[in-house]
Amino acid sequence: MYLNGKPTETLDKLLARLPQLTKELLDGFELNASPITLEGIDDLYSHFDRDQMFLVQDGVLYLSKNGQNLVSFDEGDLIGILQAFNMPGPVLRTDEFVELIPIDRERFLRHVYADKRLQHYWSHLLVCQNALLVNYLADMFRDQVRPTAGFQNIAAGETIIRQGDIADHVYTIISGEADVYVDGQKVGDIGEEEVFGAMAVFTGEPRSATVIARTPCTIMAVPQKDFILLIEAQPQAAVNLIENLARRIITLNQQLIDKTDA
Incomplete structure (x- = not known):
């Protein structure tokens, strides 16, 4: 045998x-x-x-x-x-x-x-x-393990990810709120249960934005390799991520329209 x-x-x-x-x-x-x-x-x-x-x-x-x-x-x-x-x-x-x-x-x-x-x-x-x-x-199935997520407490005003940095984690806000900045200009915000930092993980490019905690936050950080395993093992996680990205794109489009009108 x-x-x-x-x-x-x-x-x-x-x-x-x-x-x-x-x-x-x-x-x-x-x-x-x-x-x-x-x-x-x-x-x-x-x-x-x-x-x-x-x-x-x-x-x-x-x-x-x-x-x-x-x-x-x-x-x-x-x-x-x-x-x-x-x-x-x-x-x-x-x-x-x-x-x-x-x-x-x-x-x-x-x-x-x-x-x-x-x-x-x-x-x-x-x-x-x-x-x-x-x-x-x-x-x-030894590689198909539960992602090793780390939880962090972030003070208001503290930077969670920085534009231009190498992407090695994907984040989810468990509690609190954060602001998103590109080239020093605020372009959006992130609320509870939203996933962020995933695009750079998928593309392999540096972070495209800076995320700063607006309020005290608890975040979950999932290493890049484990996040990809999570997406493969749990398709619903991918659906949630796509929904979050779609909402952000709509918000950014509306901001662009408002700025153009102004």
């Missing part, structure tokens, strides 16, 4: 246990069925009863979901343990040649439960497989 991607030390240790546990479980169990050969099947259990287990003799079978191969089973792997419960989930498939030895699940379980030592190995195998998949899932 092996997994897509580069395995961690924890996964390597768990993977190394499985062949030995399978070997112990099959010790003394007569494999009396003739091997079967298959090639290019989309779902193993659309061809066989779900009470059937298999030992992979040659070739590779994939645990697959939505066309993506998640786990690969090769020679010596015992498969079909979970399929008896008839729950929706990934399928076992292959595009290649594979040779399997059928194992009657009921006869195999009688063999296991007749010996306390084998019962221990069986429990160990199930726990090991569960730990393997949980750790694999954690590794796959």
Whole structure:
């Protein structure tokens, strides 16, 4: 059995246990069925009863979901343990040649439960497989973490971001109000729950404006890399940001119109 991607030390240790546990479980169990050969099947259990287990003799079978191969089973792997419960989930498939030895699940379980030592190995195998998949899932999503937001208390008159600085955070005002200046001229204001400082993060350009707290403020600062993860993971955050930007554009347009009329 092996997994897509580069395995961690924890996964390597768990993977190394499985062949030995399978070997112990099959010790003394007569494999009396003739091997079967298959090639290019989309779902193993659309061809066989779900009470059937298999030992992979040659070739590779994939645990697959939505066309993506998640786990690969090769020679010596015992498969079909979970399929008896008839729950929706990934399928076992292959595009290649594979040779399997059928194992009657009921006869195999009688063999296991007749010996306390084998019962221990069986429990160990199930726990090991569960730990393997949980750790694999954690590794796959290790970068999709909750953004590490920092909260800051800002005094009235204090500068939050400065025009021309490098953008490394996106900010949200939790409480309080702030003013926006471009080249020393006030061009807008920011209220509670508004996001600001995002445009420079997206464009990679220096800050286009200075933001100064008008009142004492509590702000949330999200690092650039975490903000991008947040947008990817929570599309509603992107919608809120776009709404804020749209309101500011309307305000700036109106200010420009008023100045032109004056």
